[in-house]
Amino acid sequence: MSENWGFDTNAIHAGAAPDPATGARQVPIYQTTAYVFQDAAHAARLFGLQEVGYIYSRLTNPTVSALQARIAALEGGAGAVCCSSGHAAQILALFPLMGPGRNIIASTRLYGGTITQFSQTIKRFGWGVKFVDLDDLDALRAAADDDTRAIFCESISNPGGYVTDIPAVARIADELGLPLIVDNTLATPSLCKPIEMGATLVVHSLTKYLTGNGTVTGGAVVDSGRFDWSASDKFPSLSQPEPAYHGLTFHKTFGNLAFTFHGIAIGLRDLGMTMNPQAAHYTLMGIETLGLRMARHVENARIVADWLESDSRVTSVTYAGLASSPWYETAQRVYPKGAGALFTFAIKGGYDAAVKLVDHLRLFSHVANLGDARSLVIHSASTTHSQLTDAQKIAAGAGPDVVRLSIGIEDPADLIADLDQALAAATA
Template identity: 60%
Template sequence: MSDRLPGFSTLAVHAGAQPDPTTGARATPIYQTTSFVFNDADHAASLFGLQAFGNIYTRIGNPTNAVLEERVAALEGGTAALAVASGHAAQVVVLQQLLQPGDEFIAARKLYGGSINQFTHAFKSFGWNVVWADPDDIASFERAVTPRTKAIFIESIANPGGSITDIEAISTVARKAGVPLIVDNTLASPYLIRPIDHGADIVVHSLTKFLGGHGNSLGGIIVDAGTFDWSTGGKYPMLSEPRPEYHGIRLQETFGNFAFAIACRVLGLRDLGPALSPFNAFMILTGIETLPLRMQRHCDNAKAVAEFLAGHPAVASVSYAGLPSDKYHQLARKYAPKGAGAVFTFSLKGGYDAGVNLVSKLQLFSHLANVGDTRSLVIHPASTTHSQLDDAAKVKSGAGPDVVRLSIGIEDKEDLIADLEQALGA
């Protein structure tokens, strides 16, 4: 190729991949192996001592997974990435590098229900404490900062309501506090929003959703922006202090602008063990090749469905940033001009019972706990994904009792609208 930088669609197909040097296979092979043969004793020692890059054991790294990591890093504009077993695993591995027992991180209150549960309950056993802030009130993030704060966590497009987060404004708060900004970019995908361009230091994804796109493989990924100085102030000893398990190497000093990705691999993935299956990596890579085509269709369909629902007499309100009347529309125009995503919520005039009834009447929409599939999906969050929250917390997170969440697929929009019409009429 010439010296020009490849476009997004070209990267989605080619980044990280080369024909297999042994067989000439064009598609990335599935390296379904647990371990790899060393050249000799010195080679093995250099790999284990972080003095050379290479393959040791699939729990730590695998050639199929490496192509996936390089591809997503390229799409997000990061310096390096690490693939893991799920989006939840990505969050655990990221925060393990940043937090010590007793430390805090600030999280936007509008998050996926599973993340709220993980942050509130599971992380307590590690001594990690979450402090909640309101993404509609940037000052609430500033007020939440304490000397124990080590990170800020937000979603670019929030689940379930599809609200757009002001990444740049919250990045300013993180910079002032001297902590990294972590952005879950699952619902947007890098096709719609690249958080690193707006001040994010770390990006995470559930690869299970739009990047994989076909509802057939679990996965998660961590992208290092290479923008944060981990040596400042001694806040992050996992990166700035000598690591005894690697003969005193300081990861920040040795690996520079991809030190965080290295730390996640050799301190997190190695010891916690949430490795991604090479087969799942292969499936997700295949999905990413069509990401630009799928995401545009997702967004176009979602806008048409949201417009239909906004005019239906049984619907009380629609929360979709692609609608000009939506409170997040201006943020959507700024951060996601190609489309406001494919996941949104709407409220029914009949309340909780109407939401449960609608889900049971839909025929083309699949009732299940996932988003980002080629198929259109529906769920009633208050009785499922956000059921662990009390009523007040459900409302604050955008999952009130009358709310239904849709993940719009790539079917014909006329068929989706017809299914919703018959269900609402029933």
């Protein structure tokens, strides 16, 4: 019912209606583990995927379902599955696609935790990864082999705020017959719609901008519903009979919702990455103001980045919204509403000066998070990216002299004043 609504209307109304039992206008928190079946036949139909409904909150919950519908509407997807964190969303997205010996192609410019998850943890499943600079489309094309099952990138990367030319990457994915997975956490659907640009799946850390207040952890996988999972034999989990459901074939049975149903019926059932209903409720409330907040985040980021670039104590700023950025043209074309509000800057004096600056900031909160209404700071090389080699840190934009800023929605003059005094202390 929301397909003709504008973005801000969907942000408030999609997936929600007055509660039929009480008339409650806000989505209730359904804090329940299980749901009473009508009778034995009803229970059998639900367990056999012959009827959609609620069985057990590891799989489905009405509060979480409302959030899934809202996120799918905002991203323009056929469906969505919410889970316990952004990291969980990445595994949930890969799970139906992968198998022992299979690999993915991933951007070199990713969040440090994602690089570690892909380069180390997924090896335990027998999965592999090839890291490629996605600005080099020829290298991307050449990296694919018969065992490649997906391409993964971030719309706007963490920590450097670099932007991906999603339409160009999507064209290569189409040529190769591979799904493109885009982490849209930093851009949000307010600034970027990857599915409209050719992405197959979109993942989110709901912990960040979509909730926007630093209260919960959560993740989501949005299914475009546009990929033909049966076009080849590469994706048997979706195109071949599923033994656990008496030979049901997800793509044949559920069509454009095949991936979504698999994410719930197999992914959440067996991996257990459940999102709790209270977290879903907080995220629903946060999304209501997403459009307003992102506009202010972007406005403040431009002001602060401009000021930093002009300061002699700063050697570089990575913000793609600056005309000096190598990614400025891509940002203007692919992200016309703004290049987000996360970026890094390098300070004269190297590692010691960067750490000293972080310690002297007063208004910025030194935390391992981003996308909050509050402005946040971290020294990535010694924290979020500390597991990486020096070469990997530099490739990811987290060198020793680099500080990451997540610009909030405060008065920008106050943010600049705080940075000014901290720079003075760090470079004295």
